[in-house]
Amino acid sequence: MLKDFSKEYSLFLAILTYFGISHFEHILVHTTAGNLLGLGILFVVIIYSSMSVAHHAEMLAEKFGEPYGTLILTISAVIVEILIIVIMMIHAESPTLARDTIYSAIMLDINGLLGIAAIIGGIKYGEQPYNVDSSNSYLSMLLVAIGIAMVLPHFIDVAHHDMFNMFNVVMFILLYIVFTRIQLKSHKYFFEYEEKNQVCKEGEICEPHHEINAWYHTFNLVVSIVLIGVLAEILSVFMGNTLETFELPLAIGAVGVAVISAAPELITAVRAAVDNRMQTVINIALGASLATILLTIPAVILVSRSMGMELNLSLTPLQGVMLGLTLLLSIVNFSDGETNVLEGFLHFILFVVFAFLLFV
Numbered sequence: 442m443l444k445d446f447s448k449e450y451s452l453f454l455a456i457l458t459y460f461g462i463s464h465f466e467h468i469l470v471h472t473t474a475g476n477l478l479g480l481g482i483l484f485v486v487i488i489y490s491s492m493s494v495a496h497h498a499e500m501l502a503e504k505f506g507e508p509y510g511t512l513i514l515t516i517s518a519v520i521v522e523i524l525i526i527v528i529m530m531i532h533a534e535s536p537t538l539a540r541d542t543i544y545s546a547i548m549l550d551i552n553g554l555l556g557i558a559a560i561i562g563g564i565k566y567g568e569q570p571y572n573v574d575s576s577n578s579y580l581s582m583l584l585v586a587i588g589i590a591m592v593l594p595h596f597i598d599v600a601h602h603d604m605f606n607m608f609n610v611v612m613f614i615l616l617y618i619v620f621t622r623i624q625l626k627s628h629k630y631f632f633e634y635e636e637k638n639q640v641c642k643e644g645e646i647c648e649p650h651h652e653i654n655a656w657y658h659t660f661n662l663v664v665s666i667v668l669i670g671v672l673a674e675i676l677s678v679f680m681g682n683t684l685e686t687f688e689l690p691l692a693i694g695a696v697g698v699a700v701i702s703a704a705p706e707l708i709t710a711v712r713a714a715v716d717n718r719m720q721t722v723i724n725i726a727l728g729a730s731l732a733t734i735l736l737t738i739p740a741v742i743l744v745s746r747s748m749g750m751e752l753n754l755s756l757t758p759l760q761g762v763m764l765g766l767t768l769l770l771s772i773v774n775f776s777d778g779e780t781n782v783l784e785g786f787l788h789f790i791l792f793v794v795f796a797f798l799l800f801v
Contacts, residue, residue, distance in 0.1 A: 445657065446657075446661075449493065449661060451489050451490045451492065451493035451665065452490075452493065452661070452664060452665065452668065454486055454489065454490075455486055455487075455489075455490050455665075455668040455669075455672060456668065458482065458483065458486045458672065459668070459671055459672060459675070462479060462482065462483060462672075462675055463675065465479075466479070466675065466678070469679070470678060470679065470682055473686055476679050476682045476683045476686065477683060479675075479679040480676070480679040480680055480683050483672055483675060483676040483679060484676065484697070484701070486672060487669055487672050487673065487676065487701050488700075488701065488704050490665050490668055490669050490672070491521070491665075491669065491701060491702075491704035491705045492704065492705065492708060493661065493665045494517050494518070494521070494662060494665045494666060494669070494705045495514070495704070495705030495706070495708045495709050497658040497659075497661045497662040497665065498510070498513050498514035498517050498662060498705060498709070499514070499709055499712075500653055500658045501513050501653075501655060501658050501659065501662070502514065503653055504653040504655050504658075505655075509625070510721075511721060511724035511725050511728055512621070512624065512625070512724075512728065513662075514705060514706060514709055514725060514729075515706065515724075515725060515728045515729040515732045516732060516736075517662060517666060517705065518702045518703065518705055518706050518729055518732075519702070519729070519732045519733055519736050519737060520666055521666055521669050521670070521701065521702045522542070522546060522698065522699070522701075522702035522733065522737060523736065523737050523740045523741070524666070524669065524670035524673060525669075525670070525673040525676075525677075525698045525701060525702065526538065526539050526542050526698060526737065526740075526741060527740070527741065527744050528670070528673050528674045528677050529673075529677045529680070529681075529694065529698065530741065530744065530745065530750060531748070531750075532677045532678065532681055533677070533681055533691060533694070534750065535691050536745075536750070536751040536752050536753040537691070537753050538691060538694070538695055539737070539738075539741040539745075539752065539754065540591065540753060540754045540755070540756070540760075541691070541692045541695035541696075542695040542696075542698045542699055542737075543591075543733055543734065543737055543738065543754075544591075544695075544756065544760050544763075544764065545692075545695050545696045545698070545699035545795075546699040546702060546703060546729070546730070546733045546737075547583075547587075547730045547733065547734075547764065547767070548699075548763065548764075548767065548791070548792060548795045549696075549699050549700065549703045549792070550703060550706065550725075550726045550727075550729045550730045550733070551726055551727065551730055551767055551771060551788065552767055552788045552789065552791040552792035552795065553703075553707075553788075553789070553792040554703060554706060554707050554710050554722075554725070554726050554729075555710070555722060555723075555726035555727075555785070555788055556785045556786070556787075556788030556789035556790075556791075556792055557707075557710075557711065557785070557789060558710045558711055558713070558714035558719075558722045558726070558785070559714070559719075559722070559780040559781070559782070559784055559785025559788065560782055560785035560786060560789060561711060561714045561715060561785075562714035562715070562717065562719060562722070562780065562785075563780065563781045563782030563783075563784075563785055564782060565714075565715065565717075566717050567781065568779045568780065568781050569714070569717060569719035569779065569780050569781075570634065570719065570778055570779050571634050571719040571720040571722075571723050571778060571779070571780070572630075572631060572632065572633060572634045572720055572723075572778065573775070573776065573777065573778035574628075574630075574631040574632075575631050575632045575634075575720065575723055575724065575727075576723055576727060576771075576775035576776075577775075577776075578620075578623075578628075578631055578632075579723070579727035579728060579730075579731055580727065580768065580771055580772055580775065582616070582620060582731050582735075583727070583730060583731055583734065583768065584768060585616075586613065586616065586731065586734040586735060587734060587764060587768075589609060589612070590609055590613070590734065590738050590754055591754050591755060591756045591764075592755075592756060592761065593605075594754060594755040595755050595756075603746070606742045606746070606752070606754075607742070607746070609738065609739070609742065610738075610739040610742050610743060613734070613735045613736075613738055613739050614735075614739055616735055617732075617735040617736060620731070620735075632720070632724055633720065634719075634720035669701070673701075680694050680697060681694070690799075692799060693799060696799065703729070706725050706726070706729050709721070709725060710722045710725045710726060713725070719780055723775070727771075738754065759798065763791070763794070763795060763798070766791060767788075767791055770787060770788065770791065771788075774787070774788070
């Protein structure tokens with residue numbers, strides 16, 4: 442185990458980066474070049490640490506099988522996202538940062554991650570099957586959750602927003618508990634896909650890998666997430682200064698947060714698409730979007746309330762249209778139990794439009 446731990450290069454690099462940047466932070470933040478250098482170093486190291494999160498989550502997925510594996514991965518990514526959002530909310534004091542990050546994360550997961558994976562898998566295999574019950578379950582939950590938390594506030598008196606937010610905390614926690622129970626217990630088969638007449642090839646292991654040390658990978662997963670949170674606190678300073686220097690909107694910072702949190706999922710999803718495991722891609726992309734809504738929103742509501750910060754989760758008209766198009770396209774595309782290049786390309790086009798609109 443010590444030999445394996447000695448190869449956890451991302452952990453050691455993250456620790457060295459923390460002490461190095463902390464020591465020179467007061468020098469770097471006072472110049473534009475220093476801000477960009479610090480921002481670049483921290484962003485790369487955090488992404489590298491996110492790859493470690495993806496690796497250990499994948500090992501736990503092999504240990505426990507689906508849908509436990511993707512559930513571990515999506516929860517890990519959402520925890521990273523919550524940590525960074527809360528830290529940046531405290532530093533930036535922006536009431537719309539959480540909303541913009543959640544919106545960006547959904548666009549990245551469904552249009553970016555799922556689109557790229559479907560294109561890669563479609564080029565290699567033509568069509569990739571999955572259990573249509575899983576996509577239907579995820580999309581119905583997404584429609585309800587997004588509608589309640591990010592659309593309904595437009596039609597509620599501002600005086601009642603605080604009470605409505607606390608009501609949402611209770612409802613979303615309840616929704617997540619019920620959905621997780623359904624996903625892991627009563628309707629676990631919704632989120633699994635097995636090809637007919639599937640047999641193990643010689644040398645393959647069809648059962649979960651019981652020899653994998655779950656405690657070792659869990660420990661490294663938790664440590665990686667903690668280090669990402671620590672580095673994110675320093676990142677928020679450099680990111681805030683850089684956005685202010687170049688007069689860029691805070692939404693760019695929100696996208697950066699979404700990219701960091703989605704990095705482990707993207708890596709795992711691409712690998713799954715290459716291995717013709719589209720069910721894993723669906724579970725990751727749609728599951729991560731749902732977890733972002735059901736877990737991040739209660740977290741930011743409670744933090745903003747406890748610290749007396751203003752919070753605005755209502756979608757802008759542009760964000761509403763883009764999310765509406767994304768969900769409508771998903772309902773049409775994910776109704777037949779197979780993905781192909783065209784479906785992936787359409788989602789990727791929406792992602793390109795999302796990226797373009799950031800600068801308009």
